[in-house]
Amino acid sequence: MFALVDCNNFYASCERVFNPNLQGKPVAILSNNDGCVISRSDEAKAVGLPMGAPIFKWDAFCKTNGITVLSSNYPLYGDMTSRVMSILNQFTPDVELYSIDESFLEFKNFKADYNYDDYGNQIRTRILKWTGIPTCVGVAPTKALSKVANKVARKFPKETGGVYVIDTEEKRIKALKWIKIEDVWGIGRGLTKRLKLKNCKTAYDFTQLSDNWVRKNFSVTESRLKRDLEGTPTLQLDDIKTKRAIATTRSFDYTYSDINYIKERISTFATSCAEKLRKQGSSCHVIIVLLSSDRHKKDLEQHRGSMAISLPYPTNSSLIISNQAVKAVTSLFKKGIKYKRAGVIVSGLVPTNNFQLNMFEHENPKHKYLMHAIDGLNTKYGDYKIKIANQDLKRTWKMRQERLSPRYTTNINDIIIVK
């Protein structure tokens, strides 16, 4: 059996642990640089604050509706995630952190008649008591179904008590008929459109399509998803884990029209992508660079561009990725435009240890050792002590965080005060 444990409104919940006054009240969390809303409590959703709302446009709305707006406090959220993770590990050794607020659990070799309702409740209760974070638990014979079960638990808290187990054929069909096709794990917007044309509105409709038709029209992932929804465990822990693309994109704190400034940012983003590649043991074939002016300022001249670079061989060297990205942004750049946002995405990922060798094009083998040394030094000394020369040595991640809550769990000067 699999379980999906999902922290409810995770960022808002983390803030509420240390500021219980926010309990039951609308809370919204902003993206890096306080740009737009990336997380909302149920109460904030209820009053109509949309996901992704640019805060400068919605500030008045938030004030009128009493919404507490906070900058994202990643040191706090990261610490709370690792607490939740290690509590989950007390229930089964097989835990996969799927995202900052969701984990898959697998219960191998548990008895067939094991009481998962009770176990799910224990998980929920322990996480809530020890960390203060409310969760929902969905249990089912497959990963995709555990996602569905979790949605049922979240949607009907009174009836389920936050835990829902799909353990009979009847419950499976009922849940699949209830869940809309666009809410099914792994079914994106494009797929939803195509499936709706086929009159496929729920997860149940999707499982009623013929295997052949699905195989012909979609990729192997959808075929496997279908089998998973039918109750045959096809997706294993970690199956969808290795990322297919890594992105570092940011809004700037101000607008910039200086090419040198933008080159520096791009180089930093590229270095960050390369570092993430090395961490997950991947190399990339493609680098995509994005550059965009402030689309909210309609009176200014707008320019948006992106460029993809295909590399002759896969790499995870910061030097190469950074060089290529800077070259791309130089050709994208238009004089006189005030740029507000830039990003680097690396894609076409392959595992570093088994890519195809090419007879003529070769990366300088010294890069591998150099990168290893740089990663080692940066881990040891922190704060990105080693940088590429086109990165600003003094500048780190300068973020606009005007509404930041204290780092309650990671900084001794920020802990709660009790009277």
Place this chain on the structure above:
Amino acid sequence: MQLHKSNTLTFFAPKTYNNSGAHFFDAGISAGFPSPAEDFKEQRLSLDRELVKNKEATFFARVSGQSMIGAGLDDNDLLVIDRSLEPTNNKIAVCFLDGEFTVKRLKVNAEGIWLQPENPNYPIIKVTTENDFVIWGIVTNVIKKV
């Protein structure tokens, strides 16, 4: 060696070897006097290990004010709080009461819950259904600068 296998647990016994071959001493063989301390090496003391019994549920807080000086909790002291412990009579707890964090001794009996300060200048608080009240965690240690 496998001893027993059930649905949920498999038991193993350690494999034993006959004592053949030589022992390896990594203490270094010197011609002088052997280090008398070598046999008594232990793990270093760690305050983390002493003060934090359940690291997932442990948080820190800073005391502000004099209401608990009788219990040794002075202004600016650092508290170690374990959220996993059950709140019972006489424990010192960090509570959230009507919009504010407070640290007090819990008095629980058939008639209800009281928050008892350890300073005669402060009043005992009776918690009623009117109050917005949560027991946030149990204080296990207090750390003070001297």
